[in-house]
Amino acid sequence: MPAKIYKVKLSPEEREALTNLVNKGKGQARRLRRARILLMADEKQDNGGWKDADIASALKAGVRTVERTRQKCVEEGIEAALNHTRPKKSRSKALDGAAE
Template sequence: MTKKYIVELTQQEKADLQALIRKGKGAARTIRRSHILLLASDGKADALIAETLHIGVRTVERTRQKFVPTHRLRIPQEWNL
């Protein structure tokens, strides 16, 4: 089955997320979502992302679902997901 929500990030978006992660001062939820989006944009499977980050697969699915329709980095300012 084809994934319904495919995460595609520009180089700038990836750089912004990586900077946010490196800074390490954001909310844990925001940093975790940033990790999810970066891994998803690299084509990793939801199960692998969940295992890597020690979270549930459903968390990965919800993050994809909420990010893809709104996209265009409103991260993290408007991330009240």
């Protein structure tokens, strides 16, 4: 398995905010799952963070979901990782006003 490119290192404040979010248990399921992923992936833990496959099996998520969440956190920050949405595909309309 190749070395991790995106290493999540949370500050104590970030870790506390994510822990509070998870403990509250209110909110979108995706957002809570991503918060759990980030907490488990944090390399500042005593064990150095979980492996992606272990996180995926523990949370019943895909390994790719864990990888994307980790990447989004490192590149754009925690809020972007928690609220990550897929980009919408732009498609032209089949009919326009003149064709109707």
